[in-house]
Amino acid sequence: MNEVEEVKARLDIVDVISQYVTLQKAGRSFKAPCPFHSERTPSFIVTPERQSWHCFGACGTGGDVITFVMKKEAIEFSEALKMLAERAGVKLQGRRESSQEQRRRERLLAANEAAGDWFGELLVNDKAGAQAREYLERRQIDSAAAKDFGLGYSPAAWDGLRNHLRGIGFEDEELLRVGLLLQGDSGLHDRFRGRLMFPIRDERGRTAGFGARSLENRDASG
Ligand SMILES: [Zn+2]
Incomplete structure (x- = not known):
């Protein structure tokens, strides 16, 4: 722990x-x-x-x-x-007391942790997460296992995560750097959209990044 x-x-x-x-x-x-x-x-x-x-x-x-x-x-x-x-x-x-660079790194990890919590909440509670919940049900992954694995759902909107993380004090620049946002032709947008999310942990068990799985063509992809 x-x-x-x-x-x-x-x-x-x-x-x-x-x-x-x-x-x-x-x-x-x-x-x-x-x-x-x-x-x-x-x-x-x-x-x-x-x-x-x-x-x-x-x-x-x-x-x-x-x-x-x-x-x-x-x-x-x-x-x-x-x-x-x-x-x-x-x-x-x-x-x-850490150096400025360590502090920056801590904030990037914190952004990932907060993103993971948000994805997890949406998987459990959000209407839009229903498709992801069905996907897990078909694979007999129950909600306790989903929580253990830290699974989540990223909504299909372009700015849901960005708005949430900005609302708790993260900057666009940090979210870009950690890979949660992408720079598109018409501005910044959420990188992960309409995906089943799973955290990639570092050696201390913290969320270093995310893997994402498409929920589309689910019958074809199994
Ligand atoms: Zn409210």
Whole structure:
């Protein structure tokens, strides 16, 4: 288990989010008016089982406890992790003051982590993820296995991921550098569109990049 996983495992997302939002129990989940957009009818859902949150309203996005704190406090991944590590009583190793280049590298990894969380949320929750869910069902990969493998779904839109990551403080330049965006003829756009996503892990178990599988011609490709 890496540090990020350890911090997440020791915290309950419901406790953390309850500090910011009054959650109401709704079956196996909790709901509240979304803290990220203005609404009267609650469409912000926290699911303890998956330790995730999702706004089914205007935001149409979600993530884990770290992305929640990043978004709510408007801070970077490393700051949010530090804050939550203190709360969880986890001592972060090897995170001494780093050089600018190390910091840049950390941010690129953080962008990948955040992208992976977003893809994972869409695979579970999004209408558009249905095709990917069917694909996995046919291969008898259940949701627990999909979560273990870190599988996700990238929507067919051109700017879904870009908007999400910019919304939590990443710059276009970083997203280009890490390969999540491409420079097209008419501007920047998401590189992965309408794909089943799987993370490529580095030696420390962090997301170094993504593999993607087309869901089209699925009968022909098996
Ligand atoms: Zn929202």
